[in-house]
Amino acid sequence: MTSYSPFETYLRNLIATAGPMPVSRYMELCLSHPEYGYYVTHDPFGREGDFITAPEISQMFGELIGLWSASVWNMMGMPEKVQLIELGPGRGTMMADALRALRILPAFYNAIEIHLVEHSPALRAIQRDTLADSRPVQWHQRLDDIPPGPAIILANEYFDALPVHQMVKTSYGWHERMVDVDDDTFSFVLAKEPTKGFDISVPPHVRAAPVGTIFEWRPTSEIMMLARRLRDHGGASLIIDYGHLRSDAGDTFQAIAKHAFADPLKAPGTADITAHVDFQALAQAAQDIGARTHGPVEQGTFLKTLGIDTRAQTLIKHSDPQGAEVIASALTRLTGTGPKAMGSLFKVLGISHPSIDALAGLSDQPPMGMAAQ
Ligand code: SAH
Numbered sequence: 001m002t003s004y005s006p007f008e009t010y011l012r013n014l015i016a017t018a019g020p021m022p023v024s025r026y027m028e029l030c031l032s033h034p035e036y037g038y039y040v041t042h043d044p045f046g047r048e049g050d051f052i053t054a055p056e057i058s059q060m061f062g063e064l065i066g067l068w069s070a071s072v073w074n075m076m077g078m079p080e081k082v083q084l085i086e087l088g089p090g091r092g093t094m095m096a097d098a099l100r101a102l103r104i105l106p107a108f109y110n111a112i113e114i115h116l117v118e119h120s121p122a123l124r125a126i127q128r129d130t131l132a133d134s135r136p137v138q139w140h141q142r143l144d145d146i147p148p149g150p151a152i153i154l155a156n157e158y159f160d161a162l163p164v165h166q167m168v169k170t171s172y173g174w175h176e177r178m179v180d181v182d183d184d185t186f187s188f189v190l191a192k193e194p195t196k197g198f199d200i201s202v203p204p205h206v207r208a209a210p211v212g213t214i215f216e217w218r219p220t221s222e223i224m225m226l227a228r229r230l231r232d233h234g235g236a237s238l239i240i241d242y243g244h245l246r247s248d249a250g251d252t253f254q255a256i257a258k259h260a261f262a263d264p265l266k267a268p269g270t271a272d273i274t275a276h277v278d279f280q281a282l283a284q285a286a287q288d289i290g291a292r293t294h295g296p297v298e299q300g301t302f303l304k305t306l307g308i309d310t311r312a313q314t315l316i317k318h319s320d321p322q323g324a325e326v327i328a329s330a331l332t333r334l335t336g337t338g339p340k341a342m343g344s345l346f347k348v349l350g351i352s353h354p355s356i357d358a359l360a361g362l363s364d365q366p367p368m369g370m371a372a373q
Contacts, residue, residue, distance in 0.1 A: 007036035007269040020178035024163035039120040055094035058330035062097025064306045071360045083151040085115045088158035092130035153237035164275040169213040174198040186265040214251040220285035227291035236352035243277030252276035294350030294362035300335035300343025305361040
């Protein structure tokens with residue numbers, strides 16, 4: 001007899017009682033179940049963990065994002081108080097690096113009120129340690145729990161972790177892809193009936209795709225909430241993630257464990273499950289609300305415009321040869337275009353109040369003197 005983990009048993013029982021569940025529900029449970037969810041039970045980051053994110057690769061990333069935030073504050077007219085909000089801060093590394101860089105700009109530093117949106121108690125505890133020496137921090141379950149006010153909202157590798165729906169084209173229409181279980185294993189099946197009227201939600205160039213095509217979409221509630229906040233109270237947001245500039249067909253539902261791809265249906269709750277971000281869909285939803293969008297551009301271009309090469313040179317000058325090598329390889333990893341690098345796989349989208357007509361790194365405008373840092 002096969003033995004199942006408590007979480008597998010829980011999922012099997014759910015499916016036995018209620019029938020197959022949409023991929024989005026499976027993903028949500030695997031990541032966020034209050035007892036068994038991956039983010040609830042793991043610290044996924046770093047060499048020891050399952051994957052490594054840009055802020056964990058190098059301090060340069062968070063420092064530049066900090067200075068980007070300062071340039072937004074300038075464009076907002078330097079309000080006396082501004083919320084610096086981060087969605088899904090992981091270990092808190094990006095925020096810590098950003099705040100350290102911002103100490104040289106006391107007027108902005110003192111105006112900041114820090115808000116973190118994090119649902120994992122384990123990660124909140126790590127964030128508390130990482131940010132112990134900084135300004136006071138407030139945690140929230142959701143963006144909407146934060147009181148209204150002018151804001152700068154940062155999100156690195158957050159949207160890819162939000163549940164994704166997969167739709168499969170058949171000769172009858174688009175069917176939701178579901179997770180079922182047979183004797184031993186979880187497997188993908190299709191909802192019996194096509195989702196009525198889904199065709200109009202599919203971009204025209206994907207509508208005519210052959211039978212078997214997969215189209216992924218995410219609910220837009222989160223991005224709409226974010227855009228509405230910026231539209232009503234001012235400010236800007238920076239969304240960084242892996243994904244595609246244009247909406248397209250394709251199956252990007254994936255699991256990562258110990259720095260390698262894993263089967264998302266095997267050992268649920270023990271691997272990170274994600275899907276690429278559709279930047280066109282995000283930008284469209286934000287524009288529909290009445291916010292302005294900037295970019296998206298590739299991460300490599302964004303970081304170079306903000307002056308990452310200059311920052312790397314400065315750090316290298318003050319390092320021993322071994323340290324210099326680490327910095328040079330971090331720079332390549334963050335900005336390079338090779339298959340293992342993040343420079344073109346990751347994209348950066350800016351969203352702002354309509355009155356902000358350019359954001360540093362996301363337009364042709366000079367980056368507010370950042371390269372001099
Ligand atoms: N930004 C960090 C971590 C990325 S991992 C970095 O770049 O290193 C995704 C983060 O989002 C984790 O902190 C995870 O716990 C959080 N998260 C995922 N889904 C969430 C949700 N629905 N609500 C709040 N936080 C969430």
